Amino acid sequence: MPRTASVRPLTLLLLAVVLFALVAVGPIGCGADEPVTPPPAPEPAPEPAPEPGGDAAEPMDDPDLVLVESKCSGCHALDRVWAKTQDRAGWEATVGRMEANGLQVTDAERARIIDYLATR
Secondary structure: OHHHHHHHHHHHHHHHHHHHHHHHHHHHHOOOOOOOOOOOOOOOOOOOOOOOOOOOOOOOOOHHHHHHHHHHOOOOOHHHHHHOOOOHHHHHHHHHHHHHOOOOOOHHHHHHHHHHHHHO
16 A cells, blocks of 8 residues: 555646646647638639620520520520521521420520521
8 A cells, every 4th residue: 555655646746847848848749839821812703604695795685685584594504505506497496496495485486596696
């Protein structure tokens, strides 16, 4: 038993020395003296591409563009329309095929859609 009593103070002394060393020396390795550098600012997002179907100068409230977007987007994504380049006959055939698949347009809307797509 006498040995246990002498080990306790020695253990406590050792723990006190280690704790003191951690408190006194700990901040040195943590970069406490180094200036804080903020993280780099994120790069600005790229400007959005102009809307398909016209250049940036074309107003977005173009009634023919609105008509094309409203009728064509009912069945598929518009980038499919904008990716296609056809002459008037090609667009007449495409719109006719879309009508056979369920597109409902008046004769006037059909003509406007074909004119818009063939001249863009």
